Amino acid sequence: MSCVCARKTDEWPGWECSITEAECYFLIPSSKKCAQMYGEGPDACSEQKGGVRSERD
Numbered sequence: 272m273s274c275v276c277a278r279k280t281d282e283w284p285g286w287e288c289s290i291t292e293a294e295c296y297f298l299i300p301s302s303k304k305c306a307q308m309y310g311e312g313p314d315a316c317s318e319q320k321g322g323v324r325s326e327r328d
Contacts, residue, residue: 273300273301273302274288274295274300274301274312275302275313276288276289276290276302276312276313277300280294282294284298285298286300288311290312291311302314
């Protein structure tokens, strides 16, 4: 599990999201989980199960 949008910080929880410019929602960044739960991140634009929107929608 990883996310290209996560940047390491010295503040809790240790990761910042380059999309939201806030702390990452996950203790271990996961682009797939972020796309499934919040519709954000690099995997949000790809077509996936679970109702995540694609670029064509």
